[in-house]
Structure formats: structure tokens, C-alpha cells
Amino acid sequence: SQRVRYLRRNSYNRQQFLHFDSDLGYYVADTEFGEPEAKKWNSDGTADRMKVEVEGFCRYNYEIFEG
Known part of the structure; x- marks a missing residue:
């Protein structure tokens, strides 16, 4: 599986x-x-939830589009 990087910017x-x-x-x-x-x-756990999103959402969708 490919490496996935997630950036979320707040402005x-x-x-x-x-x-x-x-x-x-x-x-x-x-x-x-x-x-x-x-x-x-x-x-407060927000960063931990973001890490879960990378694995559960970003990587999953990457594999669908690249598969």
C-alpha cells in the first residue's frame, strides 16, 4: 500500500x-x-481522531481510486 499524507489547514x-x-x-x-x-x-483527543481518519478514510479511498 502507498503512503498517504493528510494535511488539514485552518485559516x-x-x-x-x-x-x-x-x-x-x-x-x-x-x-x-x-x-x-x-x-x-x-x-483532548482531536489529533488522535485525525490519525484515525487518515487510516479509515484517506487510505481507504486512495486504494479505491488507485486499485
Whole structure:
């Protein structure tokens, strides 16, 4: 199976302030505004749910389209 990378970017007023990178497995703050959310989402299980989405949704659909 091929490697799948999932990026989810969160923006406000056209500026990216936070992103999730499945290669890292956690949220990263891109600005000071995103620091509290990154800390919260990395500790409350949100990052864990994103990792599950990569395996259950992204990889599954990749295999369908490539199969």
C-alpha cells in the first residue's frame, strides 16, 4: 500500500493559523493565534481522531481510486 499524507489547514481572515499533518501526527500552530488551539486539540483527543481518519478514510479511498 502507498503512503498517504493528510494535511488539514485552518485559516481565519485568509491567514493559516493552524494545521494538522499526518506525517507528524499532531496539530502545529502557524501563528500565535493558533497556539492555544493546537495545544488543546493535541491534548483532548482531536489529533488522535485525525490519525484515525487518515487510516479509515484517506487510505481507504486512495486504494479505491488507485486499485
